[in-house]
Amino acid sequence: MVEPILQVKDLQVSFNTYAGKIQAIRGVDFDLNAGETLAIVGESGSGKSVTTKTLLGLNAENAELGENSQILYGGKNLAKLTEKEWEDYRGSEVAMVFQDPMTSLDPTMKIGNQIAEPIMKHHGVEKADALKRALQLMKDVGIPEAEEHINDYPHQWSGGMRQRAVIAIALAAEPKVLIADEPTTALDVTIQAQILRVLKDLQEKNGTAIIFITHDLGVVAGIADRVAVMYAGKIVETGTVNEVFYNPQHPYTWGLLGSMPSTKTESGTLQAIPGTPPDLLYPPKGDAFANRNPYGLEIDHEKQPPLFKVSDTHYAATWLLDERAPKVEPPLEIQRRQAFWQTLQQEGAR
Incomplete structure (x- = not known):
């Protein structure tokens, strides 16, 4: 190393x-x-x-x-x-x-x-x-x-x-x-x-x-080469540029990518992240993104998530990655990106 x-x-x-x-x-x-x-x-x-x-x-x-x-x-x-x-x-x-x-x-x-x-x-x-x-x-x-x-x-x-x-x-x-x-x-x-x-x-x-x-x-x-996504004074997702762009795991990263126009964006489908960041005079005891997260779980309001390992180079701090969490379908734009990621993985394995 x-x-x-x-x-x-x-x-x-x-x-x-x-x-x-x-x-x-x-x-x-x-x-x-x-x-x-x-x-x-x-x-x-x-x-x-x-x-x-x-x-x-x-x-x-x-x-x-x-x-x-x-x-x-x-x-x-x-x-x-x-x-x-x-x-x-x-x-x-x-x-x-x-x-x-x-x-x-x-x-x-x-x-x-x-x-x-x-x-x-x-x-x-x-x-x-x-x-x-x-x-x-x-x-x-x-x-x-x-x-x-x-x-x-x-x-x-x-x-x-x-x-x-x-x-x-x-x-x-x-x-x-x-x-x-x-x-x-x-x-x-x-x-x-x-x-x-x-x-x-x-x-x-x-x-x-x-x-x-x-x-x-x-x-x-x-x-x-690598990307670290920050929210409310913490890194909530980190990975190689391809991992974060094409296989994002944190709902905040989904929101950032969904609000970015691309050549494949359909008319009228850009998404805005609702709400505003928390007041860091009084940081929340749980996930700082909980009140803005449409995919939030009850535990998000009670406990901060650790960085869950996605790969050796990719980590995300979201309870959605906990093995006990329900399966959540990300937005359509993110699904497209993840489908492209699967294609990249298959080509890399050949």
């Missing part, structure tokens, strides 16, 4: 507010292997961004990490780092591409200098050498005529070009793990595809591991 580059164990994050303690992350576990892409998906407020900001020590001052939480990287528990240690770790080991490139870039600083800055900080090189490396990074991320634009300011560039610059900054110190927090949300579909291609090409070139945060399952299909 290859040792994961990053291991997250029992991650718990709460925020102390005037209203009380918000339990934003409630026991998250996952591994990340070198060179792979793990997509974390879910609705807004499910805990995706809080999870990844915790990996960089970037949560607000009112955040509180659970006593047993572990973020293991290079034999060290990052949950115990001091702020000075975090500064040395960010950028050089793990870097982040934020959602909005305009607020990620300094409007008063030339883009070339912004890319060169982490190179100087983490590699100790002179500015002239750092700028040469910055120029090459601009070319690597697909910025045309980079020599002519290295001294431009962010306001002179389009949204897609600024996002490429943010990716170049994140990669400047050659991190082993790249966190991309919804990096294509504000871009049109053509530019989205280009940015995803840039990330994939750079990953293949450098062997970088990527954690990709998104609510867009269509994006996940084109970039991820």
Whole structure:
């Protein structure tokens, strides 16, 4: 077995507010292997961004990490780092591409200098050498005529070009793990595809591991190796991209996939997930999805489900997988996906 580059164990994050303690992350576990892409998906407020900001020590001052939480990287528990240690770790080991490139870039600083800055900080090189490396990074991320634009300011560039610059900054110190927090949300579909291609090409070139945060399952299909579905601060299903897309087991995953249009979607059959997520000031004692789950069982309101094993790589936290649970027919769209999964399995066995 290859040792994961990053291991997250029992991650718990709460925020102390005037209203009380918000339990934003409630026991998250996952591994990340070198060179792979793990997509974390879910609705807004499910805990995706809080999870990844915790990996960089970037949560607000009112955040509180659970006593047993572990973020293991290079034999060290990052949950115990001091702020000075975090500064040395960010950028050089793990870097982040934020959602909005305009607020990620300094409007008063030339883009070339912004890319060169982490190179100087983490590699100790002179500015002239750092700028040469910055120029090459601009070319690597697909910025045309980079020599002519290295001294431009962010306001002179389009949204897609600024996002490429943010990716170049994140990669400047050659991190082993790249966190991309919804990096294509504000871009049109053509530019989205280009940015995803840039990330994939750079990953293949450098062997970088990527954690990709998104609510867009269509994006996940084109970039991820594995998928973790989050809901109310927990991972409710995890598996390879094909397992989650074509053999989903959790009703929440069914809802997410049913609300996503595809070329095979019949007119008028897109489904919405009813209700709203629970208030994490007062998390429910049972399954957090119970009140929105049309397939819910009585036990869902009384006890949180464990992660049931579907395969060696596929797990889902739903009582429907308990051997005592009644058989439930998923929505028609999910049945189609599972029929396709059976075809894939049969072809793979030949």
